[in-house]
Amino acid sequence: MLSRTADNLYWVSRYVERAEYLARILEVTMRLTSLPIGYVGATNEWESAIATAGCSKAFYARHSEANEANVMEFLTFAPQNPSSISNCIELARTNARAVRTAITSEMWDVINGAWLELERFGNAAGSREEFMRFLRWVQETSLRFDGSAFRTMLRNDMYWFSRLGLNIERADNTARILDKKYHLLLPADARIGGPLDYYQWAAILRSVSALTSYHWVYREGLKPWLIADLLILNPQMPRSLASCYDNLVRHCDSIATAYGRQGPAQRKARAIRTKLQNSSMEEIFQRGLHEFIEEFIADNNQLGSAITRQYLM
Secondary structure, rough: OOOOHHHHHHHHHHHHHHHHHHHHHHHHHHHHHOOOHHHHHOOHHHHHHHHHHHHHHHHHHHHOOOHHHHHHHHHHHHOOOOOOOHHHHHHHHHHHHHOOOOOHHHHHHHHHHHHHHHHHOOOOOHHHHHHHHHHHHHHHHHHHHHHHHHHOOOOOOHHHHHHHHHHHHHHHHHHHHHHHHHHOOOOOOOOOOOOHHHHHHHHHHHHOOOHHHHHHHOOOOOOOHHHHHHHHOOOOOOOOOOHHHHHHHHHHHHHHHHHHOOOOHHHHHHHHHHHHHOOHHHHHHHHHHHHHHHHHHHHHHHHHHHHHHHHHO
């Protein structure tokens, strides 16, 4: 396969996953800001949303205040934000069009249809209700694209490169959500077990569609260390760091077998998976959750760079 084709397949999946991630962040933020102040505290949820999206510097270069109108516009339709939802969908469609013959017709129909549908929204989604419908539509588009890829693509290098992009992006997103919500949402003087505690920990799980899964696995109230365990170390949870790296190692190895050669990407993916497998929540919290996640994000970025150098250039 040409490196250019592999690069397009890798990035179309990353951009679709990123659009869904932003939609999830905004949906949870809107739910929290709709609750009475006694349930969510005095924190600025919109500031938290910008920090979780990883674009604080770009946002504050354009806006002086993180309020509902500014954050919604910046993360959804702002052409100046390269990672806005509308830009992610447009870039995904551009990459998909470049490899139109390497993806299935079902995948193309989803991403091209989403790009055309964006015109209906223009540069704003109108009322809060319409905006929530827009966010749900973005999530449904991502699920349809992911499902069409899973159900229609041949299990060859085209599929594997698209899955690498998805899992690299998903691991980064889960790590950032967990890190920022822990350190920005819950005030230091909040009473553990109170309504503030419950709704903000539930927000973390809803942002990765894991609230129901949490209760299935642990069968008890929301506890910070169990939430971290689910999203970091539990391989049964599709968006956990452990699950993403099980997938990344498998797909990297599939590419290596098909091409007859191992490389830095395979070694780096295995090293990160081994580190996760050898970790325990007790050790992670003793060392510091923030420090652990910061190191993981750096490692994940290094794997992305290794994949790019080995296959996509």
